[in-house]
Amino acid sequence: xxxxxxxxxxxxxxxxxxxxxxxxxxxxxxxxxxxxxxxxxxxxxxxxxxxxxxxxxxxxxxxxxxxxxxxxxxxxxxxxxxxxxxxxxxxxxxxxxxxxxxxxxxxxxxxxxxxxxxxxxxxxxxxxxxxxxxxxxxxxxxxxxxxxxxxxxxxxxxxxxxxxxxxxxxxxxxxxxxxxxxxxxxxxxxxxxxxxxxxxxxxxxxxxxxxxxxxxxxxxxxxxxxxxxxxxxxxxxxxxxxxxxxxxxxxxxxxxxxxxxxxxxxxxxxxxxxxxxxxxxxxxxxxxxxxxxxxxxxxxxxxxxxxxxxxxxxxxxxxxxxxxxxxxxxxxxxxxxxxxxxxxxxxxxxxxxxxxxxxxxxxxxxxxxxxxxxxxxxxxxxxxxxxxxxx
Amino acid sequence: xxxxxxxxxxxxxxxxxxxxxxxxxxxxxxxxxxxxxxxxxxxxxxxxxxxxxxxxxxxxxxxxxxxxxxxxxxxxxxxxxxxxxxxxxxxxxxxxxxxxxxxxxxxxxxxxxxxxxxxxxxxxxxxxxxxxxxxxxxxxxxxxxxxxxxxxxxxxxxxxxxxxxxxxxxxxxxxxxxxxxxxxxxxxxxxxxxxxxxxxxxxxxxxxxxxx
Numbered sequence: 001x002x003x004x005x006x007x008x009x010x011x012x013x014x015x016x017x018x019x020x021x022x023x024x025x026x027x028x029x030x031x032x033x034x035x036x037x038x039x040x041x042x043x044x045x046x047x048x049x050x051x052x053x054x055x056x057x058x059x060x061x062x063x064x065x066x067x068x069x070x071x072x073x074x075x076x077x078x079x080x081x082x083x084x085x086x087x088x089x090x091x092x093x094x095x096x097x098x099x100x101x102x103x104x105x106x107x108x109x110x111x112x113x114x115x116x117x118x119x120x121x122x123x124x125x126x127x128x129x130x131x132x133x134x135x136x137x138x139x140x141x142x143x144x145x146x147x148x149x150x151x152x153x154x155x156x157x158x159x160x161x162x163x164x165x166x167x168x169x170x171x172x173x174x175x176x177x178x179x180x181x182x183x184x185x186x187x188x189x190x191x192x193x194x195x196x197x198x199x200x201x202x203x204x205x206x207x208x209x210x211x212x213x214x215x216x217x218x219x220x221x222x223x224x225x226x227x228x229x230x231x232x233x234x235x236x237x238x239x240x241x242x243x244x245x246x247x248x249x250x251x252x253x254x255x256x257x258x259x260x261x262x263x264x265x266x267x268x269x270x271x272x273x274x275x276x277x278x279x280x281x282x283x284x285x286x287x288x289x290x291x292x293x294x295x296x297x298x299x300x301x302x303x304x305x306x307x308x309x310x311x312x313x314x315x316x317x318x319x320x321x322x323x324x325x326x327x328x329x330x331x332x333x334x335x336x337x338x339x340x341x342x343x344x345x346x347x348x349x350x351x352x353x354x355x356x357x358x359x360x361x362x363x364x365x366x367x368x369x370x371x372x373x374x375x376x377x378x379x380x381x382x383x384x385x386x387x388x389x390x391x
Numbered sequence: 392x393x394x395x396x397x398x399x400x401x402x403x404x405x406x407x408x409x410x411x412x413x414x415x416x417x418x419x420x421x422x423x424x425x426x427x428x429x430x431x432x433x434x435x436x437x438x439x440x441x442x443x444x445x446x447x448x449x450x451x452x453x454x455x456x457x458x459x460x461x462x463x464x465x466x467x468x469x470x471x472x473x474x475x476x477x478x479x480x481x482x483x484x485x486x487x488x489x490x491x492x493x494x495x496x497x498x499x500x501x502x503x504x505x506x507x508x509x510x511x512x513x514x515x516x517x518x519x520x521x522x523x524x525x526x527x528x529x530x531x532x533x534x535x536x537x538x539x540x541x542x543x544x545x546x547x548x549x550x551x552x553x554x555x556x557x558x559x560x561x562x563x564x565x566x567x568x569x570x571x572x573x574x575x576x577x578x579x580x581x582x583x584x585x586x587x588x589x590x591x592x593x594x595x596x597x598x599x600x601x602x603x
Contacts (some may be wrong), residue, residue, distance in 0.1 A: 319457065338464050342474040347442075349457045350464035352450060371458040379460025 017044035031133040042110025043102035047094030059101040060158030060165035066109040067101045091373040106132040106289035114285035127213035134297045138168040157181035159362030171310040179317040179380040184362045186333035188298035197291040200229030226284040227275030239325035239358035307340035318348040319376040328359040406576040419481035425488030429456035472501035484510045490546040503600035512595040517551030517588040536592040552588040568597040
């Protein structure tokens with residue numbers, strides 16, 4: 001059974017890292033029109049902020065990620081989701097940069113979200129929590145860096161939804177970030193991706209234990225629905241080639257098929273495992289909220305349908321990365337951003353990395369990605385005068 | 392001491408790239424189309440303080456460039472020039488790439504649109520060596536400037552210097568300077584088109600769109 005989800009909000013406040021109450025003086029005006037505040041934002045940091053506060057890299061996590069980027073996860077005990085990328089001597093070098101990552105709004109790792117207690121009712125928010133957008137997430141992150149006294153981020157980066165946040169940073173706060181690295185991302189969620197998310201949400205809502213979103217008050221958990229949502233989503237994170245390479249048609253601990261509906265195939269067993277472990281660390285309502293935020297993301301729509309207008313006269317440096325086998329956020333999505341940035345005369349780099357690992361490639365060990373990121377950040381650090389200041 | 396950013400420092404760049412680099416005013420905005428491993432771009436950024444951008448088709452070239460801190464995108468002269476605003480760059484450089492594009496005419500028009508000046512170099516199919524090879528052997532010429540066999544070459548739109556000059560005339564493009572590379576890397580300004588077309592292994596042109 002779930003470790004973190006059983007914790008009362010007060011115990012989640014004792015997770016490693018930091019938790020700050022924001023929006024105490026001025027509330028956060030959300031895209032949906034409601035005001036949020038005061039609200040908690042849980043975050044984690046690695047490395048040291050320099051005296052001038054100019055070496056901060058904001059890492060933005062993806063749909064099911066959290067702030068535990070580069071340390072043993074307090075719930076699962078597994079390595080941080082970007083431990084390959086963040087650390088001493090790694091591309092996001094903690095000897096050089098101050099790495100900051102906050103759990104997104106409507107998340108379930110200590111930041112304000114549907115599982116927190118609504119002060120108005122004394123019960124978990126559930127579906128009474130306001131619907132959040134990617135821009136709202138970024139607004140809350142801006143409040144966080146203001147709170148930390150950081151005027152300008154050196155870099156904002158992340159994969160998938162993290163990349164959406166990085167793009168939103170460049171668009172909303174171009175004077176407060178030097179460079180952004182959106183990886184395996186897009187300027188809008190495609191119809192196909194919205195469709196996949198809807199399948200996941202329907203699986204959760206079809207679980208009787210979801211209780212119309214009020215499961216926490218009723219002492220229940222829609223584990224079956226959430227596990228199915230995760231299983232379906234997990235397939236979209238891989239590629240056909242990677243699935244075949246990993247599992248083929250291999251059978252699970254048996255010599256022959258059983259003529260039943262047990263997990264005969266290794267791939268079935270693997271997916272079931274992915275689903276069952278996910279429910280221990282993630283909240284079903286958070287899953288609904290965050291998938292919705294991604295669905296609503298459309299950076300061009302905010303700018304008269306012309307993406308280039310989102311980056312007009314920008315001084316921000318961009319590095320976009322896509323992966324050849326990623327069919328969830330395919331290269332053409334990154335290329336569309338590159339074309340818009342060219343039209344806006346932005347300083348942009350773009351690489352497509354050859355891999356069969358699908359969308360998940362951004363989380364895995366990809367030496368080519370390391371090399372590109374290191375080189376890009378070095379170039380930007382030099383341009384931003386970060387190297388001189390350090391020396 | 393220049394920074395060792397792209398690992399090219401202390402190594403002289405190719406002669407033809409050096410000639411192009413010498414044409415470019417320090418501190419200008421440059422787009423290098425088909426920038427390869429970024430040798431020219433790196434030189435321009437480090438020695439001429441240009442605001443340099445690159446486009447390169449090969450993934451290997453792009454990754455090497457970006458890994459060395461250059462601003463380069465994976466892309467294609469045929470498809471990726473149309474997005475840039477007119478006059479976006481002081482120079483649009485197309486070195487040894489025009490003959491490999493699908494639509495050289497359109498590419499040339501785009502070059503002089505997005506660059507206030509364009510620098511274009513290409514292997515000259517009118518060179519005497521090519522003519523002799525074809526005359527003597529009757530097979531597709533393989534020379535220093537055209538090293539691949541016909542079935543392996545990326546060069547699908549080869550032309551002579553005369554062909555190129557004619558296309559510029561058709562497109563109302565003004566040739567500000569013209570040069571040829573001879574065997575052994577010697578560079579000569581073009582005085583006579585016909586002589587240059589016979590002697591030059593490569594042509595190099597500084598172009599401008601005629602203002603009407």
